[in-house]
Amino acid sequence: MITSITPTSPLAASAAGNPPKAHDDETDVSDEVIDALKAEHEAQWEELEAQQQAEYDELEAQWTTAIEAMTAEHEAEWDALYEEKQAALDALSAEHETEASALQAEHETAMLALKEELDAAYATLEAALLAEWETLEAQLADEWAAAEDAGTADDTLAANHDAQRQALEDDHAAQLAEFEADYDAMVADLASAQAEEWQGLEEQHDTEWDALEDELHALIDALEAEQDAEWETLEDAKEAEYEALEEAHEAEREALEAAQDAEWEEIVGDAGDDRVKGSQDDDTLTGGDGDDTLAGFNGNDTLDGGDGDDFIWAGSDANGNDKAYGGQGNDLLGGGGGADLLIGDGDDLEDLEGDDTLFGGAGDDTLVGGSWVDLNQNGIVDIEDFTSDGSGANDDGGANDDGGANDDGGANDDGGANDDGGANDDGGANDDGGANDDGGANDDGGANDDGGDDTVDGDTGGDSLWSGIGDDKLFGGDGNDIMGAGVGDDTLYGLGGDDVLFSGQTGNDKVVGGVGDDTVFANQGEDTIFGGDGNDMLFGGNQNDYIEGGAGDDQLFGGKDSDTLNGGEGNDTLYGGKAGGSERFVFEENAGDDVIYGFDGDDDVLDLTGAGVVFEDITATATDAGLLLSWDGGSVLLAGVNDTVDSSWFDF
Structure with missing residues (x-):
């Protein structure tokens, strides 16, 4: 059932700096x-x-x-x-x-x-x-x-x-x-x-x-x-x-x-009702069986209540980023200040301060938090390690945990004009939904469900980000990242650095290289590839892909099916794909001086609908390298083509 927590609950008091009341028969462990x-x-x-x-x-x-x-x-x-x-x-x-x-x-x-x-x-x-x-x-x-x-x-x-x-x-x-x-x-x-x-x-x-x-x-x-x-x-x-x-x-x-x-046996609670408190530093406290009370106080603490009906208070330190695990039983968890991680299993979880992440667990949970926390990690990050809590049938996300005003990706996360990995699409604190952004009213994925629609932000550094199951979003951040899509219709943003990105084996993915000299490989599915700024190398996959180079001198390679190749700004080189496919080569205003290898006038199309020209504006010049087509604002050399230009080659 869905419940609510009011500011008069025990954890509301703990958020102000006071730990919950302990059992009278408990003893303190030596600091x-x-x-x-x-x-x-x-x-x-x-x-x-x-x-x-x-x-x-x-x-x-x-x-x-x-x-x-x-x-x-x-x-x-x-x-x-x-x-x-x-x-x-x-x-x-x-x-x-x-x-x-x-x-x-x-x-x-x-x-x-x-x-x-x-x-x-x-x-x-x-x-x-x-x-x-x-x-x-x-x-x-x-x-x-x-x-x-x-x-x-x-x-x-x-x-x-x-x-x-x-x-x-x-x-x-x-x-x-x-x-x-x-x-x-x-x-x-x-x-x-x-x-x-x-x-x-x-x-x-x-x-x-x-x-x-x-x-x-x-x-x-x-x-x-x-x-x-x-x-x-x-x-x-x-x-x-x-x-x-x-x-x-x-x-x-x-x-x-x-x-x-094994070393913690002397200070970890046993099967009784224990009281364990931390120090001013970073503590790890375990209650064990019984109805325990754990208090972390200051520092970045990790607290595990174990079985029983436990009170767990991470501490009020504004700089302490704590982790609290309720375990089995009807527990009450509070984080206080800092960016805390509270994971329950049929519990009440409350955190009224800091940027928090709350996992409901498998029971009927109530989650009340402050601002949502980013999943920012350096190094190897697998979405399957950060996906939905798989909680019970009726989890209530609370004010900032249900896809509300600060949990929906914001105005610049909808694939619009700024959805190219630029400055307004970096999955910031209120943009990526965190690991449990898919925990709506009917989030019944199970305790180890890895099939949610997730968002992962690599932040700075060279990251390796690999998507799991679901329609996921990956943000590489600064640094030279390696990113791969998984199962589902995923979106990958390389952002800064010279990134290497792979679309997934299934699903229609969107991959944006961003700033830097990126390398992008399409795979299965009808993928959409954007190189962004920099001199990029973009490879088509096995189905009908859209490939756009963006700014810079890019190289675009068609794949095995009928692809659309758009070099964008800069002097680009475009390679037609496997024989039998029908490539569409797109040229817009300020397209630069491009080269196409493998053009076939019988199957391929030169799309100039965005260049603002008509057939009469095209100047064709036979050269030793092929047929050079020029117009105001761009040109393309059809390498190896010696035919007379034909209006049937074009879309205007």
Whole structure:
């Protein structure tokens, strides 16, 4: 059932500096004994934590180096492959140009020879016709002279001569017309034969281009498969090493804890009703069985009531960040000042001062707290260690624990204009909800539920943050972080530093690199990748991803399906993905001077809807490296493309 605690409760008084009233028959444990053993144990834990942190740092440095080395190796392999591809394309193009030039010269020579031959024949025909005309004229002149001598020259003879001239003229005209028709037919036959030769050469060239493209695609597929296998092997090895190190550290912690528990036997409460108080320093107090009273006083205390109906008071020190565990029974826990952690199990938990974290546990709990505390950790942080308390069916979050005004991510945590890992989206004290931000009215995940929607803030330092089950948010903070999404639709913000981020095996994740030279790998799901500021390397995954570089000179690699690549500002390099996918390359205002490798006009699209231009604004220039497309505010080189620009390539 849901209950409430009023300011007149015993813990309200404890928050003012007074511990709850103890049982009358209890005795105090010596402060000197507690202080001595506490100091010894604290030194042991500090030594172990320093040792384990150093081992984590060393392992993280090794894997960061390994990832950077493999990334550089893969980039070099892609560069070499694209250089090989460009060289093959250039060589074939040069060979085709040579063959075309030779055929053109051959055709021009043949046509010239034919025309010269026909021109000579025409001249011969004209000379023969002229000779016939001159012979006829001489003959007619002789006949007219003889007729004049005989006195028979008259109009009849003249008409007869005119008729002979007309007949010869008609005959000559017919011969010339026939020759000209034969001339045109022979030229047309030669042109037709030459056109067939051109068609044959073009078909041969098309076949050679297709064969070369198939060969190059096979090389790309092989390299992709090889690199995928290498990344998988690297990830498996990395995960195995981290798990082995965590298991070893857990064993070390358990061993130390067991050894210290044995030493605490003299000052830890037994099965009776005990009263144990701390000192001015950092104490660890355990009540054991029975109805105990534990008082931490000053310092960063850890108090465990054990079984029974216990009163646990962490202390009123404003700088003391205490942890109180109620254990079994109907306990009453109070934190007082400082950022306290109170964990109950069917208890009343109250903390009216400081930035607190309250875990309800498995019973019907009442939680009343002040400002919500951040989960800020340096080093390895697994969300599964910080997820929902899995409390009973009717936990009441209280004024600041139910997603109220200070627990919903704030105005800049909704994916809007400032949801890019910038200054207003760093998961601060009132933004990340803490480990139990998913403990609403029906939070029935169970005592060890790791399936909540969690928020983890890495804060400063180089962190490794790995999501668990649920729709989680991870903030890397400053430093060079390594972050990975888990199961669910997760959101990762690298923020400052040169980060390496991985989307999850399932779910549609959002990954934002933030400031710095980040490396982001998409995986399964339709992921959204933002590089942010810096010179980033962004890799598409196995499904339809959106990849945006942001500011800086970025490198974007399409994945195995149909991705959208947006280089953003800066001079970016974009690589089309696996053959068969349809990439959409997006260019907006001030896009910079970009390069695309692997552009296919039949499948891919150049999206300029945000660039404010139309097709007529595009200037296409053929270069040795490919087709350069320019417009006011940006340009893109389609590496290896020798086609004429086509409006069907674009969306405006």
